[in-house]
Amino acid sequence: MCEPYVKRNKTDAADAEAICEAVVRPTMRFVPIKSVSQQTVLALHRTRALLVRQRTATINALRGLLGEFGLIAGKGTARSEDLRRRLSQADKDTVPDEARQAITSLFEHVDQLRERAETVEAEILTWHKANAASERLAAVPGIGPLTASVLIYTRN
Structure with missing residues (x-):
């Protein structure tokens, strides 16, 4: 130091x-000392960011695995449902049962990550609604509740 x-x-x-x-x-x-509420909200933001990164990584892994079997869908988390649909429509010759089970477990993991990220996001929104400055900032075009809350709770 x-x-x-x-x-x-x-x-x-x-x-x-x-x-x-x-x-x-x-x-x-x-460096100013953060209050407990600042630490809490910022921990929620970091947790949500980690869950979103893990979800994206798992979807990319699924895209790669299914691509090996000739099942292809566009990029993005919204397209993961296309992959799931293509897997369910594929016959056993295209995707063997063992691979199908492994891939299905990854889809379940994606669902769990999405649900956990949504839960954390709801907690962040609760903190956002409890802070008048955060709500005022969210009224600015292009700034939503997540960005507003991280900006308000980061500053001191």
């Missing part, structure tokens, strides 16, 4: 002196 200010060997006293030196510098920037 304060390595540029350390003049000699690492000791508690040397560390304390370096911290004191760093704190009085006019160019030192300080």
Whole structure:
């Protein structure tokens, strides 16, 4: 943290002196402490983002697996239902039962990820509606409730 200010060997006293030196510098920037509510909302946003990334990765894996069997659909999460439909319509010669079971379990995983992301998003919207500044910001064209809440709860 304060390595540029350390003049000699690492000791508690040397560390304390370096911290004191760093704190009085006019160019030192300080990070404000987040409130519990800020930490909560930002944790919800990070959780939702992770779930969405996992869902996208699983859909891409499904697209690749089904492409090996000649079943192709367009890109995007909305097109995953096309893949599911094509799998259900494919005969056993095209997609063997063992592969069909494995692929079906991945579709179930996508459904679970979608449901969990929607649940977290609903929690974020609850926080958004409880914050007047977030609601005002969401009234700006192009800014929705998710963007508004992350902006409001990120700033200090």
